[in-house]
Ligand SMILES: *[C@@H]1O[C@H](CO)[C@@H](O)[C@H](O)[C@H]1NC(C)=O
Ligand SMILES: *[C@@H]1O[C@H](CO)[C@@H](O)[C@H](O)[C@H]1NC(C)=O
Ligand SMILES: *[C@@H]1O[C@H](CO)[C@@H](O)[C@H](O)[C@H]1NC(C)=O
Ligand SMILES: *[C@@H]1O[C@H](CO)[C@@H](O)[C@H](O)[C@H]1NC(C)=O
């Protein structure tokens with residue numbers, strides 16, 4: 001019996017059956033859709049019939065909504081002169097054009113006086129994460145042009161660039177108009193109906209708060225994009241999530257975009273053995289207008305300590321947009337203070353980890369409840385937490401003393417962990433392919449898992465809308481214990 005089954009003859013019969021089955025299926029598909037390329041045939045056959053043998057992309061296929069009207073992405077890039085590269089619309093920040101080069105990575109940094117590596121460092125504007133992500137996605141190894149095969153549908157809308165054109169407009173109709181057009185377009189496509197948008201995702205380089213205006217009061221911040229009914233059915237990833245469960249956070253882009261695996265390893269090795277003359281550092285500016293801001297207190301404590309380095313961003317002659325200024329200090333410090341700024345998170349946290357500087361967080365929303373796909377669950381392994389809701393929480397805390405109290409052994413273990421994390425926190429150059437899993441790869445993995453979970457709920461006959469876009473009011477709750 002066994003011999004018969006493995007015999008040449010029966011194998012041929014089996015092969016014949018499979019082939020005819022595939023052919024029938026192919027004809028069926030041809031009937032439904034007339035414009036399929038060869039690779040899609042391979043996809044169909046691979047996915048449906050022999051995936052367990054040959055299809056390493058099974059469950060990972062992504063369809064890009066390439067047919068999105070150019071006004072939602074490419075036209076914005078052509079119009080880069082009117083886009084703000086900073087946090088306001090003032091004349092000195094408007095003009096994104098210089099940052100668009102190198103697939104959105106920005107101009108390459110030519111000389112860094114030995115602070116950065118000689119290659120793969122760029123002046124990257126973090127808002128362009130949406131462009132960098134799109135360019136990486138175009139190189140993704142499991143793209144499909146057949147929506148029905150896709151596990152996830154990527155909407156390459158430059159959400160933040162588009163919003164930035166009107167975020168400061170007092171007329172709310174104007175502020176929200178483009179987002180409304182987008183959801184109207186996307187929900188009108190045939191792909192929408194399959195899961196009512198629950199397999200769709202978007203990416204932005206702005207914080208989610210910029211799209212979460214809850215009331216129609218023109219003094220309230222943001223667009224209302226994420227509260228539109230269609231938008232509620234979609235998942236968005238951004239550099240800072242909101243309280244709503246369909247927003248997820250992924251790392252801010254830093255200035256390092258390696259083009260080779262070896263560049264990451266070399267960088268890690270260099271960070272491991274640097275001399276770090278400062279115990280701690282703070283690079284930033286005070287927020288005198290924000291009553292609850294702890295920055296003023298941190299700056300006072302830093303200035304009063306002989307082992308702390310303070311760099312006052314924005315003060316005369318100090319340009320913190322220059323990575324050489326920032327990285328030099330982070331590379332010279334053991335700990336880097338990362339208090340909230342205008343929002344909970346900061347790009348600076350990623351710069352500090354990239355420099356092997358152990359981040360000190362003061363609010364769970366600055367990292368622990370944000371970057372769930374990229375940072376270890378147990379935050380004591382790679383960071384120091386000093387909970388501070390406001391300045392009064394810091395009155396009894398002497399940061400210098402607290403940090404000196406951490407053993408050398410623990411310090412070394414944390415730094416090793418931070419340096420180990422580096423590959424997961426950088427976005428590789430979209431023009432190359434790395435073996436290393438980078439921030440993009442982990443983001444895609446997280447998105448696919450998220451959508452697969454929704455599919456599971458649907459398969460179980462349950463309502464996928466339950467919990468999908470709910471508010472999680474406990475997200476930023478300070479823990480009772482420090483672990
Ligand atoms: C960078 O280039 C300079 C001069 O070309 C060289 O001296 C230096 O060793 C290089 N550094 C690294 C990290 O490759
Ligand atoms: C806001 O803009 C819309 C569209 O341009 C216009 O019709 C409306 O009158 C404006 N509303 C206010 C209050 O100015
Ligand atoms: C809009 O917000 C302002 C400032 O917060 C407030 O004074 C005003 O009462 C609000 N208007 C409405 C209609 O809620
Ligand atoms: C959102 O998804 C639900 C099903 O989960 C669907 O009933 C609803 O119509 C969708 N909303 C839109 C605007 O498509």
Ligand SMILES: *[C@@H]1O[C@H](CO)[C@@H](O)[C@H](O)[C@H]1NC(C)=O
Nearest residue numbers: 377378379380381382413483
């Ligand atoms: C977290 O990591 C620390 C240090 O490695 C360890 O002592 C602690 O038990 C861990 N906590 C949990 C909940 O795993």
